[in-house]
Amino acid sequence: MNSPPTHLMELPRKILIGGGVVSEVGSLVRSLDASATEVAIITGAVVKARAGRECDSSLEKALLKSSWYVVSDASMDTVTRLQNKIADKELDFVIGFGGGRSVDVAKMTAFKIGKPFLSVPTSASHDGISSPFVSVRGTDKPHSVKANTPIGVVADTRLMSRAPPRLLAGGCGDLVAKITAVKDWELGRDEKGEYFGSYAANLAYMSAKIILDESEKLKHKSQFSIRTIVEALISAGVAACIAGSSRPCSGAEHLFSHAVEYVAGPSYGLHGERVGLGTIMMAKLHGLDWEKIAATLEKVGAPTKAKQIGLTDEHVVKALTSAQSLRPDRYTILSKIKLDEKSAHRLAKSTRVI
Ligand SMILES: NC(=O)C1=CN([C@@H]2O[C@H](COP(=O)(O)OP(=O)(O)OC[C@H]3O[C@@H](n4cnc5c(N)ncnc54)[C@H](OP(=O)(O)O)[C@@H]3O)[C@@H](O)[C@H]2O)C=CC1
Numbered sequence: 001m002n003s004p005p006t007h008l009m010e011l012p013r014k015i016l017i018g019g020g021v022v023s024e025v026g027s028l029v030r031s032l033d034a035s036a037t038e039v040a041i042i043t044g045a046v047v048k049a050r051a052g053r054e055c056d057s058s059l060e061k062a063l064l065k066s067s068w069y070v071v072s073d074a075s076m077d078t079v080t081r082l083q084n085k086i087a088d089k090e091l092d093f094v095i096g097f098g099g100g101r102s103v104d105v106a107k108m109t110a111f112k113i114g115k116p117f118l119s120v121p122t123s124a125s126h127d128g129i130s131s132p133f134v135s136v137r138g139t140d141k142p143h144s145v146k147a148n149t150p151i152g153v154v155a156d157t158r159l160m161s162r163a164p165p166r167l168l169a170g171g172c173g174d175l176v177a178k179i180t181a182v183k184d185w186e187l188g189r190d191e192k193g194e195y196f197g198s199y200a201a202n203l204a205y206m207s208a209k210i211i212l213d214e215s216e217k218l219k220h221k222s223q224f225s226i227r228t229i230v231e232a233l234i235s236a237g238v239a240a241c242i243a244g245s246s247r248p249c250s251g252a253e254h255l256f257s258h259a260v261e262y263v264a265g266p267s268y269g270l271h272g273e274r275v276g277l278g279t280i281m282m283a284k285l286h287g288l289d290w291e292k293i294a295a296t297l298e299k300v301g302a303p304t305k306a307k308q309i310g311l312t313d314e315h316v317v318k319a320l321t322s323a324q325s326l327r328p329d330r331y332t333i334l335s336k337i338k339l340d341e342k343s344a345h346r347l348a349k350s351t352r353v354i
């Protein structure tokens with residue numbers, strides 16, 4: 001048997017979580033680097049208007065100079081523009097403050113200019129908040145690529161509780177996905193001899209299981225529910241750090257989501273919403289209890305039907321039949337069970353996704 005691959009595991013050093021912790025961003029930066037003087041903050045317009053002042057005053061209190069940049073898309077063009085703007089600054093940190101888009105753009109910009117990255121997510125919508133992976137448009141890949149792990153994470157559950165509820169439900173979709181993602185990884189091990197990290201796989205699986213076990217409580221969207229969901233997302237991101245790839249977190253259900261973006265466009269549903277739909281269908285292909293997954297998603301307010309996010313039957317069938325070709329090197333259930341239009345339609349129909 002081959003020895004496992006070599007990779008450098010980088011994990012976040014400090015994770016601050018709780019209601020109102022956005023007012024401690026400055027002190028966390030200080031605690032990570034006592035001599036820091038200047039930071040760049042990459043954010044979105046809505047988040048800046050809602051919580052920019054609180055974050056800014058925490059930086060001022062910690063005697064940190066800050067420059068703010070507002071982004072409205074997650075593309076390599078935006079990353080390059082930012083890189084040019086901040087290249088001549090003496091920055092100690094780049095901070096991503098906002099939803100997945102802002103966090104990703106900041107993570108990629110920090111990676112490009114070789115500066116430490118601090119993740120300050122304001123929505124509990126996916127596991128990129130603590131992982132080294134970024135999904136930006138304009139790379140040659142439809143899936144995430146590796147940058148650097150955030151050196152710290154500041155997760156303000158109060159700010160998250162004020163985000164649109166869809167984002168939190170999307171986070172649950174990204175979490176239940178780990179059930180099929182881990183199954184796909186096992187398949188890669190069993191059928192292709194791929195390296196399988198049991199620890200990372202178990203960690204990712206656990207973050208899905210908590211959503212399945214506690215969906216009744218989670219539907220109330222209290223600060224406690226948000227805390228559970230964020231911890232599970234952070235933990236899934238850490239599983240990806242340990243695995244050295246997004247393998248424990250992303251399988252055929254993510255391929256379906258990437259394919260939806262490809263065939264229908266990026267504006268159909270949130271990442272976690274699309275992934276949740278994919279999980280229902282891939283669970284059926286794996287012979288798992290897909291009805292339980294659908295019931296869980298429904299309970300937490302995530303879509304279980306394609307039309308809820310504006311997708312037509314044709315979009316779904318096309319995405320199912322093209323998904324695996326977007327990442328041929330990632331062996332999944334769709335490599336083993338090849339879907340044609342007829343079987344894809346049957347799968348989507350039988351799981352009530354269409
Ligand atoms: N790195 C990775 O591994 C992964 C990355 N992604 C990427 O993440 C992005 C999707 O992230 P997602 O968070 O779902 O969506 P967005 O980042 O697009 O955020 C959606 C909206 O919610 C707003 N928002 C965020 N937080 C709050 C808040 N507290 N209060 C009010 N409004 C808020 C944002 O405002 P504003 O206008 O201020 O931004 C934005 O308008 C995609 O680009 C996707 O590709 C997805 C999965 C994994």
Ligand SMILES: O=C(CO)COP(=O)(O)O
Nearest residue numbers: 127143144246249250254
């Ligand atoms: O969304 C992700 C993990 O939840 C990243 O997955 P991909 O590597 O498939 O883009």
Ligand SMILES: [Zn+2]
Nearest residue numbers: 126127174275
């Ligand atoms: Zn995901």
